Amino acid sequence: MKAKNQDWDFHHALKVLDDVCIGCTHCMTVCPTQAIRVRDGKARIIDNRCVDCGECYKACPVSAIIVEQDDLQMINNYPVRVILVPGVLIGQFPEKIRTSKIYAALKEIGFTHIFEVENSVEMVLDAYAQFQSENSNRPLISSFCPAIIRLIQVRFPSLVDHILRAKPPIDISALYYKKRLVSEGIAAEDIGMFYVTPCAAKIAAIKSPVGEEESPVTGVINMNYLYNRILQHLKKNEEPPKADFDRLLNSKGILWSLTRGESVHSKGRALAIDGINNVTEFLEKLENDEYEDIDFLELRACDESCAGGILISGNRFLTVERLTKRAAEYESSELANPPRKNDPLMEISSESFFEKVKPRPMEKLDEDISKALRKMERKRRLMCFLPGFDCAACGAPDCQTLSEDIVQGRAQVSHCIFMQQVMMDQKKLTQEHAKKIIDSIWGNERLQKNCNKLGAEDENN
């Protein structure tokens, strides 16, 4: 194996728990970037292909895929513990639960300051307008969803210059509120900034930002976990201590992370597309220049955008309904804490934008075109023989991906169980060798009787 290329070293928030993984093929076949293979009976995520979209997490029948997160205990290392709450967290609760109750619970859990992430959407919109006036590329693609940025890097490298490089609300809010607390006399090192995330992509973006300096966010808390903690506090306090505030974002902020939350504010022709497969289908055509005169694209990896994030506990459609109701209620309300326009702490400045996004094409067979051509010839030849069942029994998601793995030296023709049969008939492969190959892919106990499997006699034991 070659040494790892610097640019290709990523932090991923999705991990496979080997002792839970049953080595089925569910995650592998749904992965939109073919980033998963099965080896030794366990799913393996290929780092430089993964975009942290979470499709594998949703598909896993035994919850073997986890989101790596920071421990809530970590907040205790800081005297000032700021929580940055995105609108979708509030959308987990029925409207009759006032935000003041939820915020009171957050204080009991240990946070000293609470700020809403989407309070900065006005600043983000100003940055959008500035970027749009200074860049002629159309359409511009929102930078909001980190899984989409990564998808573009690996699968649509020719579109990286279409990314609207204004920082999303979480980055702007974290920068702004930290500055504000420092301006109030708090030492910067005493401040811990914690973000409640609906997904793995946001964690990855914070831990290894694309084209950006280090994130001002200190730690990331799993929304599903925090939601359950808040519920415990809400249950405990039948009559919660009266909080000194009952506020939320304005309706723009509340709806921002939902589908069309950004596109409705765009001047010109804007489209909103959610669901990573829908986005992929659209970007394929966009790359061919099949669509004209589109100015702005809001693209989100999850169905129903962040309401469908993998760490959202509630039903995504209910979340959308609840937030829409809250938005109507707060339509005209005053924001309690927003960064004001022209706030000297945070003008639209270089800080509102991030650096150029580098393409990281994953589809290339080789740097060198002559070698790539030879590999492609070989791959096409192999496809004449592989059966085209896409059964995944070789440990790759489909025949085409196996053929690619073969020409790249990561797999062998004999990994295909049908080719094994042919090779044994032709006496090119022995029974024992074939068994060894199956073991190396699926683990050596795989073909033994095991009644603990899902659907088998003792599935729950």
Next chain:
Amino acid sequence: MQFKYKIAGGDFTNAGNASSAVKKILKQLNVDHTVSKHIVVALYEAEVNIVAHAYSGVIEVNIDKNQIHIILDDKGPGIADIDQAMEEGYSTASPQVREMGFGAGMGLANMKRNADKMLISSELGKGTKVELIHYLKPDEG
């Protein structure tokens, strides 16, 4: 290396499939994405011209390490005056084709702009043959 695609006249739903397939090949060959964009844009226009104006066609794509040579051969009405057809804004597209968002008369000019070399020959009542050549290294051509 050679690839072939069949094109059906009038089938706008699948117009663009050959261009997408070629784009995928170019990505696998690590062709510079600005070069690849020129190729795909020119090919897409040529592919749509078969769908919009001809009855059926075959696209043949030949790639080596230096260049990509695409030949689009169709059975169709042919073009009476190629110079006139090349003019921006000239179009004989039917109202139905215009309804699909095509027929601005920009396709051939756009192909010429994007390709390193373009050759067209046509026989009235028989068909049209378009050849597109692109050099694969950004500095050539």
